[in-house]
Amino acid sequence: MRAIQIVRIGLPATALRIQECQEPEAGPGRVRIRVRAFGVTFADLLARTGMDAESPRLPWVPGQEVAGIVEDDGEQGALFAPGTPVAALTLRGGYAEVAAARPEFVVPIPPGMDFAEAASVPAAGATAWLALCGLTSLRAGDRVLVHAAAGGVGLMAVQMALAAGCEVFGTVGSEPKAAFLRDLGVQHPMSHASIDVEAEVGRAARDSGMDLVLDSPRHDTLLADLRMLAPSGRLVVFGATAAATAVARGSGRSASLARARVDALDPWALPAEGKGILGVHLARTADARPALVRTALREIFSMVRSGRLRPHVDSRFDFADCAAAHDRLHGRESIGKVVVTFEGASATV
Ligand SMILES: NC(=O)c1ccc[n+]([C@@H]2O[C@H](COP(=O)([O-])OP(=O)(O)OC[C@H]3O[C@@H](n4cnc5c(N)ncnc54)[C@H](OP(=O)(O)O)[C@@H]3O)[C@@H](O)[C@H]2O)c1
Missing domain, CATH: 3.40.50.720 (NAD(P)-binding Rossmann-like Domain)
Known part of the structure; x- marks a missing residue:
């Protein structure tokens, strides 16, 4: 599969590179998702600029949140049938054609949303919910x-x-x-x-x-x-x-x-x-208190379903233009979320 790795610390055009990488395997505790869209977060920019002391060794695939189609839930379909449209908090590895997420961080996409909108919700929504309600x-x-x-x-x-x-x-x-x-x-x-x-x-x-x-x-x-x-x-x-x-x-x-x-x-x-x-530290809370982050994701998608929360996608960039997506977020003009898309991201669930 193709994925975008951070290959060096620096500006987007030199630090981000599309590479051929091994697909993540499904298994107990790992749902494999064919990605249609992923959100760009400021944490990705921090990692790319060398500001995140907890980043893995280079090169690695960033990406905290995705939306796509379940390929394999690792549990013979007991959790999510293959083909289910879902959004997921991946924390890392989301900048890829295929990503893996813990099942508790995977949520079915509410009807009426497209994949780009769904990909814009998990990390920002969970962080906001923890800051306002969870913690x-x-x-x-x-x-x-x-x-x-x-x-x-x-x-x-x-x-x-x-x-x-x-x-x-x-x-x-x-x-x-x-x-x-x-x-x-x-x-x-x-x-x-x-x-x-x-x-x-x-x-x-x-x-x-x-x-x-x-x-x-x-x-x-x-x-x-x-x-x-x-x-x-x-x-x-x-x-x-x-x-x-x-x-x-x-x-x-x-x-x-x-x-x-x-x-x-x-x-x-x-x-x-x-x-x-x-x-508030989303990844740390996801490690220490996964049930709380699971609740966060369910609560925010329930708010989306009922219309109390409307995701706002500022801009959509093709996979090949991910560097431009980083520039857009860095430029301070974006309103809502910057999202990177594959084919099919605009399809409504
Ligand atoms: N702790 C966690 O777990 C966690 C999780 C998610 C996000 N975060 C943090 O929350 C913040 C927001 O993340 P986000 O992904 O939602 O990004 P974002 O808010 O969409 O984008 C960053 C915004 O910060 C403002 N800003 C203030 N000073 C800036 C500067 N010198 N350069 C660029 N922007 C500046 C800009 O808004 P104005 O121009 O309107 O001021 C800009 O639009 C980031 O610091 C991120 O690292 C933390």
Whole structure:
């Protein structure tokens, strides 16, 4: 089969290469899927730029999420009949014509979705669900601030918070993204390119703090995030997008700058103010608590089925153009998810 490997650390055009690789075998605990589409996540960019310390040795096949057709469930069809259209969290190995996933991380695609839409859900949806529901407990009426709110995880998170009856604040990097959020029903979309987010959040919330803040982009916003929290509020941290971008462009300066500012964090102030910080790591949770990630996947696809969650595919790239898909995600203009497709990805289930 053909797969895309990361063969060196660097820019997409030189780091990603299509190679002939061995197909994964099905067996107990491994469902083999003929891939029609896979999602591109920021974690793939981190791996490609050498920012993920847990990456395997080069070369290897990245890819956290796919949608396709079950070829073999490893259990003589007891779990999924051959031919069942499914989405799956693969965590690695999804950039391929054939991928394998643990059966608990495989979900039938709801009717009416195509494969590209289905591939856009597992990693972003599960991460957002863990951040809002699985590892914290969102309640109706909560004030929720989501940074990078028009991104893959961000757009899932704001939709889940809106569906739960929360007041949602979302920061984005441009006015078109803010307008997109407004159309979605986000009450307080704001472009950090043109306003002081902390001042604007304080004004819009009439100086009541946030019950939950989701921060993935920048470690140097963490202190402001903590200031914006209400007593008993939770800050959920799950990424370092800005640092990755700095490294990808050949300058480690912003990364070290971001880390230096986090050193100013005072953990002793947290109990005094009744605030908490929580880290979310999808792959680690999948290892340690697979039942929770299984629940996450079932919950988000149930929300999709009922129309409470609408996956938004920003752009679709052919398998041969995967490097362009990485460039698109790095370019900060994408809204929702960037997806790579094989033939048949647009077929509706
Ligand atoms: N811990 C986990 O298990 C886990 C799982 C999934 C994702 N993540 C993390 O969550 C974050 C979001 O992932 P995603 O796949 O959904 O990506 P994404 O949000 O679709 O794309 C990244 C977004 O980050 C924002 N951003 C802020 N500073 C940036 C910079 N200097 N360069 C580029 N983008 C910047 C941009 O939005 P604006 O321009 O609108 O600000 C951009 O659209 C990433 O940090 C990722 O590593 C973590």
